[in-house]
Amino acid sequence: QKEVEQDPGPLSVPEGAIVSLNCTYSNSAFQYFMWYRQYSRKGPELLMYTYSSGNKEDGRFTAQVDKSSKYISLFIRDSQPSDSATYLCAMSANTGFQKLVFGTGTRLLVSP
Amino acid sequence: DVKVTQSSRYLVKRTGEKVFLECVQDMDHENMFWYRQDPGLGLRLIYFSYDVKMKEKGDIPEGYSVSREKKERFSLILESASTNQTSMYLCASRLTAGTGELFFGEGSRLTVL
Numbered sequence: 087q088k089e090v091e092q093d094p095g096p097l098s099v100p101e102g103a104i105v106s107l108n109c110t111y112s113n114s115a116f117q118y119f120m121w122y123r124q125y126s127r128k129g130p131e132l133l134m135y136t137y138s139s140g141n142k143e144d145g146r147f148t149a150q151v152d153k154s155s156k157y158i159s160l161f162i163r164d165s166q167p168s169d170s171a172t173y174l175c176a177m178s179a180n181t182g183f184q185k186l187v188f189g190t191g192t193r194l195l196v197s198p
Numbered sequence: 199d200v201k202v203t204q205s206s207r208y209l210v211k212r213t214g215e216k217v218f219l220e221c222v223q224d225m226d227h228e229n230m231f232w233y234r235q236d237p238g239l240g241l242r243l244i245y246f247s248y249d250v251k252m253k254e255k256g257d258i259p260e261g262y263s264v265s266r267e268k269k270e271r272f273s274l275i276l277e278s279a280s281t282n283q284t285s286m287y288l289c290a291s292r293l294t295a296g297t298g299e300l301f302f303g304e305g306s307r308l309t310v311l
Binding site for chain 2: 092094118120122127128129130131132135174178185186188189190191
């Protein structure tokens with residue numbers, strides 16, 4: 087079993103839809119949770135960062151962490167074609183050196 | 199604007215060739231990383247360096263080596279390239295302190311024939 091599981095997609099939605107992207111994990115020591123966005127032929131870039139449980143909102147994006155269920159989510163409201171990308175979750179334990187463990191990524195396609 | 203630059207975006211090499219992938223960051227970050235990204239497998243850590251001349255093996259170091267002689271530069275070396283090393287290679291850097299955010303380069307697509 088992988089430490090972090092993520093549905094590879096693709097997830098196809100029409101413009102304006104609410105998108106839900108999810109990851110599950112097995113290591114209860116994970117404390118730091120991130121979402122990276124990766125456009126085609128580009129490197130990943132940090133989109134959202136959360137520590138421990140709870141919600142964090144940034145514009146159209148909301149990151150949610152449920153540590154009791156070992157489940158994290160990224161919601162995108164009013165999705166745009168420019169949101170079409172691969173979304174990778176990443177997480178790390180509270181150690182001195184924060185080694186990140188990545189999910190395999192979910193490919194999102196938003197059609198006009 | 200922060201920047202991680204990978205010198206070669208696309209390379210085609212033959213089996214057995216020695217391959218150098220170069221990465222330079224301009225953010226004065228202590229930590230630097232090399233990942234490879236393959237469909238269905240995600241990002242896998244090959245090597246990392248937490249400071250100059252320091253290096254640590256990641257999850258899949260076999261067949262690779264690294265060099266970090268200067269803080270801004272981290273090189274990945276494939277001593278004898280093999281076809282199963284055909285992949286996208288991503289370099290990243292970050293500060294030791296802080297949120298742990300990784301800054302990635304645009305990647306180097308290596309094809310080994």
